[in-house]
Amino acid sequence: MAGSYIEIEQTSVSLSVKASSRVNPKRFIRNAHPPPLFLQLRGIPTRAERAGRERLQAAAAMENEFQDGKEEVIQAWYMDDSEEDQRLPHHREPKEFIPLAKLSELGVVSWNLNADDWEKDENLKKIREARGYSYVDICDVCPEKLPNYEAKLKNFFEEHLHTDEEIRYCLEGSGYFDVRDQNEQWIRIAVKKGGMIVLPAGMYHRFTLDSDNYIKAMRLFVGEPIWTPYNRPHDHLPARKEYVDKIINRGGNQTVEAR
Ligand SMILES: CSCCC(=O)/C(O)=C/O
């Protein structure tokens, strides 16, 4: 092939590749941007597509890491319907605990990390690297440190969704993240020091302190954070539709009625 040319025409680009000992023409074509039409038609992945897929695989592989002792820092149970103080556990009678694997089915990812050493923790670094969590800050939920404490707590407990993942790592204290299961039942996820949790984009949820009244949480984000809560109902948002398709309907065609 040395010295020969491969000419590929498509509407937006015309690509000439001179094959030589230094350039692998097949690889050059696969990495062209935009991808040549014949690659698109044959479904051959470009370099960008391969990189995207590899990132997703790395992020997914991370979901099985750092699980030892997780039950001590993250527990989940079905809630009762009582209107009593939101900070109470709200167990059903009898109690209905939920295996953490069930949370994975809902798209919730979680880990047990060493919160005493979070600044140097290699496991936290691995998670951030694999999942692209470039942004972090720390949020103390207590009246002295959180501006507009009462209003914020009220907003946290309004059922809402975000258009990106909600990623929280409990460094001190504890709190409850409530999520809906596939049948709209409330599940209470109790997170203690060392528990890190990811609620997927488009999942309705709410947050409350428990009766110990304090959490110090690391908040993580991919890129610049967008904190906007979309209170229920916000079923028309693409993030919600994707969540419903992927998790609630598991790729099927069932429709979910808006409340
Ligand atoms: C524990 S961080 C405060 C809760 C929060 O940020 C949130 O978005 C709840 O849904």
Ligand SMILES: [Fe+2]
């Ligand atoms: Fe939230």
Ligand code: NI
């Ligand atoms: Ni809206």
